[in-house]
Amino acid sequence: MERIPILRMGHFLLVTIQVDLYDQLAENLESDLVHMVKKTQAKGVLIDVSAVSIIDSFMGRILGNIANMSKIMDAETVVVGMQPAVAITLVELGLPLKGVYSALNVERGMQLLHSKIIFDQEEEEAEAEGDDDDHSIE
Amino acid sequence: MTIVKEQDVVPFRNRVKEYAVKMGMSLVNQTKLITAASELVRNLLKYGKGGNVKIEVINQGRDNGIRLTFVDQGPGIENIELAMKDGYSTGKSMGLGLPGTKRLVSEFNIQSSVGKGTTVTIIKWKNG
Numbered sequence: 285m286e287r288i289p290i291l292r293m294g295h296f297l298l299v300t301i302q303v304d305l306y307d308q309l310a311e312n313l314e315s316d317l318v319h320m321v322k323k324t325q326a327k328g329v330l331i332d333v334s335a336v337s338i339i340d341s342f343m344g345r346i347l348g349n350i351a352n353m354s355k356i357m358d359a360e361t362v363v364v365g366m367q368p369a370v371a372i373t374l375v376e377l378g379l380p381l382k383g384v385y386s387a388l389n390v391e392r393g394m395q396l397l398h399s400k401i402i403f404d405q406e407e408e409e410a411e412a413e414g415d416d417d418d419h420s421i422e
Numbered sequence: 423m424t425i426v427k428e429q430d431v432v433p434f435r436n437r438v439k440e441y442a443v444k445m446g447m448s449l450v451n452q453t454k455l456i457t458a459a460s461e462l463v464r465n466l467l468k469y470g471k472g473g474n475v476k477i478e479v480i481n482q483g484r485d486n487g488i489r490l491t492f493v494d495q496g497p498g499i500e501n502i503e504l505a506m507k508d509g510y511s512t513g514k515s516m517g518l519g520l521p522g523t524k525r526l527v528s529e530f531n532i533q534s535s536v537g538k539g540t541t542v543t544i545i546k547w548k549n550g
Contacts, residue, residue, distance in 0.1 A: 304435065307428050337453065338435060340460040341519060369453035377457060377522035378508060 288313045290320050296397055297321065297359075298390075300332040310346045317350055321357045328397035329354050332390055334365030344379040351384040360385060360400050364393035426472035431463055434475060441477055441488055447548050455488060455546040458526040461519045462492045462542055470494025470540060480545065487528065487547035495539040502532055 286309060291298040297320055299313070317329060329350065333339070339347070351361035362385045374381065387393035423434055438459050442452040459475075466473045473494030480489050499505050508521045524530040527544040534540040 304432050306432050337439075338456050338460055340457050340464070341522060342460075342464060367453075369450045372450055373453045373457045373526065376454065376525050377461075378525070379522070 287316065290316060292320075292324050292326070295327040295401060296394070297324065297326045297329045298332070299330065300335070302335045304336065304338060305343060305346075307342060310343060314346050314350055314353070318353045318357065321354055321359050326359050327401045329359055329361045330390065330393050330397060331361065331363050332365050332393075333363055333370075334367065334389075336370065337367065339366075339370050339374055339379075341377060341379055344374060344377075344381060347384055348381055351382075355383060360397060362387050362393040362396050364388065364390050423475045423477065424472070425463055425466055425475055428467065431460065431467070434463055435460055438477060438488070438490065441479060442546075445479065445486060445488065445548055447488075447546070451546060451548070451550075454526040455490075455544075458523040458544055458546070459490055461523045462490070462544070465519055465542075466492050466494050469499075470496030473539075482547075485547050485549060487545050487550075489543065489545045492542045493539065494541075498536040498538055498540055499532075499534040500536055502534060506532075 288299060288301060288305075288309065297317065299317065305313070320326065321329065331347065331350070336343075347363060354361045361383075363381070364387045366386065385396060387396050423430075423437065425431070425434060435456050438456050439452060442455055447455070463475065466475070471494070473492060473496070475493075476491040478489045478491070480487055506520050506524065520532070523544065528547045528550045529543075529545040531543040532540065
């Protein structure tokens, strides 16, 4: 069966969608991704949609689902590279893409994910320090 | 074009795109039209259990455009007014399909009779 490849890069999962998805493929991607998040303990999911010319309400819902599911699994989702025409259409269609972070390109998407994760780690460290002695940073 | 299964959706969208490109429609309008077509074809499959789509190139004065007619013999829509409301859906989706589609195209027409089926016609003008 046809599948969209999911690449692992450090703490992140990288998905590049190169074809226009039909429904089954999109649903497979959704479940594959959630399983991969669990398996690799990824902290972030980066989805490159720069080659996608159409995002309709179904595809939009899949993206939203992925973001929500990943969030529950403690991973952030960033959608990168959306084409301007697609963005215009999505807004007119009325699709909010809630819970999905976005970035202009893969590089910035990676930076965004890094910044989120480093922030998390600092918080954890700060908490850990706070536990060691009572000089918490707050 | 006959649409009976999910795998027909992508080839159908490509056909619409071909027509739109040949006509010289702008990328934004192309994308809107194809997205609208995609929504409607999904409805055709989901509620109408498949059906037929006609793709036509039409002229009005100096403007030309593409008309798509979606015909199914499904259960029909009881309350079209309600179906056209944002956020209303009898299925599991978000209920954006029909009202969202209407916003994406130049002209939108829906006719439905319960038990007989539904016909949706949309027109996207090249410059509109």
